[in-house]
Amino acid sequence: MQLLVITTVTEFEKDICNLFKKSQIDVYSTSNIQGQKFSPIKNMSDNWFSAHRDSLDSKLYFTFSSEEKIDIMLQNLEQYNAEHRTNNPAKAIVLPIEKFCLESITDEKLHPRNFKREEICEISRLAVKADFRRRKADQFRGSATGSIEETTYSETELRCFPFIAIGLYMAAATLAIESDIQHAYVMMEPRLARSMKFVGIHFYQLGEAIDYHGLRAPYYINPRIFMENLSPGFKSLYNSISRDIRSQLDDAKLV
Numbered sequence: 001m002q003l004l005v006i007t008t009v010t011e012f013e014k015d016i017c018n019l020f021k022k023s024q025i026d027v028y029s030t031s032n033i034q035g036q037k038f039s040p041i042k043n044m045s046d047n048w049f050s051a052h053r054d055s056l057d058s059k060l061y062f063t064f065s066s067e068e069k070i071d072i073m074l075q076n077l078e079q080y081n082a083e084h085r086t087n088n089p090a091k092a093i094v095l096p097i098e099k100f101c102l103e104s105i106t107d108e109k110l111h112p113r114n115f116k117r118e119e120i121c122e123i124s125r126l127a128v129k130a131d132f133r134r135r136k137a138d139q140f141r142g143s144a145t146g147s148i149e150e151t152t153y154s155e156t157e158l159r160c161f162p163f164i165a166i167g168l169y170m171a172a173a174t175l176a177i178e179s180d181i182q183h184a185y186v187m188m189e190p191r192l193a194r195s196m197k198f199v200g201i202h203f204y205q206l207g208e209a210i211d212y213h214g215l216r217a218p219y220y221i222n223p224r225i226f227m228e229n230l231s232p233g234f235k236s237l238y239n240s241i242s243r244d245i246r247s248q249l250d251d252a253k254l255v
Contacts, residue, residue, distance in 0.1 A: 023073035028063035106207040200230040
């Protein structure tokens with residue numbers, strides 16, 4: 001399993017979606033971004049500065065998929081760029097997500113190598129804007145990643161828990177289930193793994209914590225564990241998130 005990231009200008013959106021379909025990659029995510037390009041000014045007398053910045057409406061696409069499908073997608077992108085000469089070609093990078101931390105998994109029974117490649121994925125490194133992940137009342141260590149301070153939060157106060165981290169994991173679970181993923185691996189802070197138990201998301205620890213951008217440990221979860229342990233209230237939240245994402249995926253397949 002690899003992570004593919006693609007950026008293009010917005011006008012190519014329909015074409016890129018067709019390339020995903022042609023490459024048999026049915027599940028992917030998109031985001032609107034603002035592309036920036038610094039262009040030199042030929043006549044210095046036209047402007048006090050030596051360059052100006054162009055801003056372009058752009059799209060970012062990312063997906064977890066097999067090496068074989070990503071290779072096909074890269075070939076399709078290369079052909080597309082060759083056929084569409086432009087100053088803003090589609091750009092892509094592939095991240096080898098299994099390159100790091102694999103040695104930290106000491107549970108041989110649940111090691112990724114025991115399962116089919118198309119049945120495993122990694123869900124790690126949640127990205128949440130700082131303004132939304134830490135409130136004035138959340139000054140304890142770990143609050144930036146969505147953790148709960150177990151020693152100070154009561155059951156009543158849990159209603160104030162920031163739901164962004166939970167929502168991201170639920171969104172990831174939907175994408176994994178839609179992709180027929182049977183085994184998911186996560187590198188996360190032990191504090192965050194404990195916090196997720198409050199809502200019924202139970203991660204099974206596969207090894208000792210290591211220093212990887214902070215103290216993190218490898219964890220495992222699968223669709224059965226995820227669905228069986230969700231509390232009724234958060235299962236309702238998951239169903240709502242799942243419906244929204246499935247609707248978007250259906251719309252993407254029609255493009």
